[in-house]
Amino acid sequence: MARVLAIDYGKKRTGIAVTDELQIIASGLTTVETKDLIxxxxxxIAKEQVELFVVGEPKQMDATASESEALIIPFLKKLSESIPNIPIARVDERFTSKMAFQTMIDSGLKKKQRQNKALIDEISATLILQSYLNSK
Incomplete structure (x- = not known):
């Protein structure tokens, strides 16, 4: 089997997480500058087999699209044009940043470490990916 790769798209930074080859475990991979994402x-994907991109879908509490979705739509178009052979799935990403921050607290990270926004993005991508795996 190939991996599933999750993307927590952001204006400046984007968190990335991947599954193992059996698609059982979601793990944070890295955070990259959004301009370098494609x-x-x-x-x-030149080094690893990826069968699906999972991209977070930011929503308001009433399930309508959030303002961030306006940034994600052009990215999705560019992604599907740049890498047309890998399909894209969307996953509701409400609360992932808050859950990521709480995960950092629960794991005992010091306040200075919890201020690392790149780490929050990577954990958020992992939560998006785990949500996708749980829904399968």
Missing amino acids: PFLQDY
Whole structure:
């Protein structure tokens, strides 16, 4: 089997998580500058088999699209044009940043470490991916 790769898209930084090859475990991979995201993904899939991209879908409490979705739509178009052979699934990402922050607290990270926004993005991507795996 191939991996599933999750993307927590952000204006400046994007968190990335992947599954193992059996698609059982979701693990944080890295955080990349959003401007470098497509080249990073192209390089990654040249080395690893990826069968699906899972992209977080930011929603308001009433389930309508959030303002961030306006940034994600052009990215999705660019992603599907740049890497057309890998399908894209969307997963509701409400509360993932808050859950990521709470995960950092629960795991005993010091306040200085919890201020690392890149780590929050990576954990958020992992939560999005785990949500996808749980729904399968």
